[in-house]
Amino acid sequence: MDLTFLNEFLVVIVLAFCLGVGFIIKYSLDFIDNKYIPLIMGIVGVAFNIFVNSGAVTPVVIVGGLISGLASTGLYEMFRNFISKE
Numbered sequence: 001m002d003l004t005f006l007n008e009f010l011v012v013i014v015l016a017f018c019l020g021v022g023f024i025i026k027y028s029l030d031f032i033d034n035k036y037i038p039l040i041m042g043i044v045g046v047a048f049n050i051f052v053n054s055g056a057v058t059p060v061v062i063v064g065g066l067i068s069g070l071a072s073t074g075l076y077e078m079f080r081n082f083i084s085k086e
Contacts, residue, residue, distance in 0.1 A: 006067055009068070010064070010068055010071060011052070012068075013052060014052065014065055014068035015069075015071055015072050016072075017045075017048050018041045018045050018048070018068060018073075019075055019076060021040075021041070021044055022037055022040070022072055022076055023076065038070055041069040041070060041072050041073050042066050042069045043069070044069055045065040045066055045068045045069020045070070046062055046069065047065070048065060049061050049062075049064050049065030050062075050065065
């Protein structure tokens with residue numbers, strides 16, 4: 001199954017924002033379980049992408065925010081694995 005078409009929905013500014021928010025949640029807010037971080041990043045990604053697009057709520061904006069928010073959790077895991085395998 002080829003998922004490369006999802007690249008057109010990736011919004012770099014939303015990805016970077018969600019990566020930062022997810023990092024803060026993981027290391028600063030102990031009362032939030034790690035299993036909820038992808039859910040939170042999906043919601044934050046959609047909300048921030050709506051903000052970036054001047055309040056436009058379209059399917060493309062929603063999917064772009066969701067994909068970017070979830071991709072930020074994967075990007076964090078990739079960096080964590082890369083750094084720990086020095």
